[in-house]
Amino acid sequence: MxxxxxxxxxxxLSILAMVYAWNLVMRQKKTIWEACLWTLFWGGIAxxxxxxxxxxxxxxxxxxxxxxxxxxxxxxxILFFLVFYIIIRIEEMEQRQTRMIRALxxxxxxxxxxxxxxxx
Amino acid sequence: xxIAVIPAYNEATRIASVVRAVQKYVDRVIVVDDGSGDExxxxxxxxxxxxxxxxxxxxxxxxxxxxxxAARLMGADGIITIDADEQHAPEDIPALLAPIKDNKAxxxxxxxxxxxxxxxxxxxxxxxxxxxxxxxATGLWVSDSQCGFxxxxxxxxxxxxLRMSGFEFCTEIVREAAQHRWRISEIPTKVIYSEYTLAxxxxxxxxxxxxxxxxxxxxxx
Numbered sequence: 001m002x003x004x005x006x007x008x009x010x011x012x013l014s015i016l017a018m019v020y021a022w023n024l025v026m027r028q029k030k031t032i033w034e035a036c037l038w039t040l041f042w043g044g045i046a047x048x049x050x051x052x053x054x055x056x057x058x059x060x061x062x063x064x065x066x067x068x069x070x071x072x073x074x075x076x077x078i079l080f081f082l083v084f085y086i087i088i089r090i091e092e093m094e095q096r097q098t099r100m101i102r103a104l105x106x107x108x109x110x111x112x113x114x115x116x117x118x119x120x
Numbered sequence: 121x122x123i124a125v126i127p128a129y130n131e132a133t134r135i136a137s138v139v140r141a142v143q144k145y146v147d148r149v150i151v152v153d154d155g156s157g158d159e160x161x162x163x164x165x166x167x168x169x170x171x172x173x174x175x176x177x178x179x180x181x182x183x184x185x186x187x188x189x190a191a192r193l194m195g196a197d198g199i200i201t202i203d204a205d206e207q208h209a210p211e212d213i214p215a216l217l218a219p220i221k222d223n224k225a226x227x228x229x230x231x232x233x234x235x236x237x238x239x240x241x242x243x244x245x246x247x248x249x250x251x252x253x254x255x256x257a258t259g260l261w262v263s264d265s266q267c268g269f270x271x272x273x274x275x276x277x278x279x280x281x282l283r284m285s286g287f288e289f290c291t292e293i294v295r296e297a298a299q300h301r302w303r304i305s306e307i308p309t310k311v312i313y314s315e316y317t318l319a320x321x322x323x324x325x326x327x328x329x330x331x332x333x334x335x336x337x338x339x340x341x
Contacts, residue, residue, distance in 0.1 A: 031298050033259030084336060091333070098178045098285045102186045105152070109172040111193040 007049050014046035122217070123196040124149045125187030126169070127180055127268075128204035132158040134316075135204050139167035145213040146200060150190050154183040160204075170194075180268070181289025185282040192277065199277055203268040207317045212269070212309040220273040225305035227276040227297055229262050230269035234308030243313065253331040254291040260298045263306055266290045276302050284337070291334045 021038040024030035030038075048054055106112060124146040128135050139149050151164035155177035165171045172190050174183065184201055191199045198220055202208050212230065219225035232239065233247070250266040270293070272280065279300045284292045297304055 028299065031258065031295060033257075033298065036259075087336065091337070094285065095283055098182045101155075101174050101176060101178045102182060102189070105172050105174050105186055106189060106193070109170070109190065111172070111190050 010049035011046040014042040014049075017042045121148065121194070121196050122146045122198050122200070123191040123194060124200045124202060124213075125184065125191055126151045126164075126202055126204050127154055127183030127187060128152065128156065128160050128164065129154040129177060129180075129183070130156045130158050130160060131204040132156070132160045132163050134206050135160050135169075136163045136167040138202070138204055138206055138210075139164055139169045141210040142200075142202060142213070143168060145210060148194065148196075150187050150194075151204070152183040152187040152190070154178055154180070179285035179289075180287055181282050181292065182285040184268075184289055188272075188277070188280060188282070196277060197274050199272045201268060201270050201272070205317050207311055207313065208269045209310040209312070212307070213271075216269070216271045216307050216309065219305035219307070220271055224303065226273045226300075226302035227293070228271040228305045228307055229264060230267045230309040231264040231306045232267055232309060232311040233264055234306065235310065237311045239311065239313060249331070250290070253334055254294045257291055257334045257337075258295045258298045260294050260304075262294050262297075262304070265294050269309060276300070284333070286333075287330050288334050288337075 018039050021030060021035040021042075025032055025035045122145075124142045126135070126138060126142070126149065128151055131138075135151060139151065142149055149169040151161070151169040151171050153161035153164065153171055153173040155174045161171045161173050170190070172186055174186065178186075187201070188199065198217070200213055200216065202210070202213075208230065216228050216230060219228050233244070247264065247266050251262065251264070254265040255261050266287070268290070276297075279302070280293070280296050282289050282292050282296070296302070
């Protein structure tokens with residue numbers, strides 16, 4: 001079986017993403033369920049990279065047959081991911097603002113968290 | 121010490137009666153006034169609650185977490201969270217606390233669908249969707265995941281850390297239960313849906329946005 005560089009790099013990246021997810025589970029930052037979903041997602045990407053023939057079913061369902069269409073499709077996927085990433089960043093900023101509102105409310109009520117909690 | 125946490129936003133007409141009714145079953149009541157534009161905080165204080173006020177509206181999740189933090193700082197061993205709109209019956213508090221007192225659960229979810237309650241069809245549908253989204257995001261099935269009426273035992277109270285500000289916090293609590301492997305119990309409770317309560321509920325668009333946020337965050341977390 002002749003492998004292209006793409007077919008080597010993508011599965012390796014997928015394995016890295018899966019290891020990272022399960023590492024987060026070990027550190028109690030991700031649940032087992034979330035890691036399973038993550039593994040399925042990256043497993044699927046690795047599978048498609050190694051066996052492009054599996055996309056034949058997708059092609060029949062979506063009508064994407066040519067390489068040009070596939071490039072547009074991939075581009076859309078990347079754009080979607082970027083939008084998701086921006087949404088998450090905005091949410092993080094909102095969370096930071098909310099943490100300030102909450103800390104201020106507790107302080108005004110005469111209840112203060114210790115320094116360690118404040119940093120969190 | 122058992123503390124009730126009541127997140128409230130523009131509930132001046134209801135909050136005092138909720139505080140008085142809840143006081144019979146707990147040692148203290150904390151009302152988190154989530155940046156209300158009316159007299160919610162004043163009414164709650166006059167009814168005997170300890171009031172913590174957000175300077176601007178942070179959302180139901182943020183208000184609940186502020187209340188949980190306040191309860192921890194006051195030395196609570198357990199807490200009850202209950203909505204401020206009179207939809208829950210405070211008489212159900214002892215039943216909700218029973219599994220914690222018997223050391224059988226770390227968190228107890230009220231289940232509005234576990235007993236004969238008059239619940240509008242559309243509410244049943246929305247709650248069903250909420251349960252499915254929660255399950256997809258957490259892998260844990262809770263019969264009434266979107267209900268604000270819950271009891272936290274000492275372990276759950278120590279571990280819980282909500283980061284989501286809006287109504288997504290209900291699903292985040294289920295996630296916390298899965299993450300920390302809390303023992304879960306569900307108790308059927310009464311619910312009273314009035315025109316006021318229904319008007320205060322989430323819109324469909326807001327529900328969709330909430331579901332999207334939950335699924336996205338559970339994947340990218």
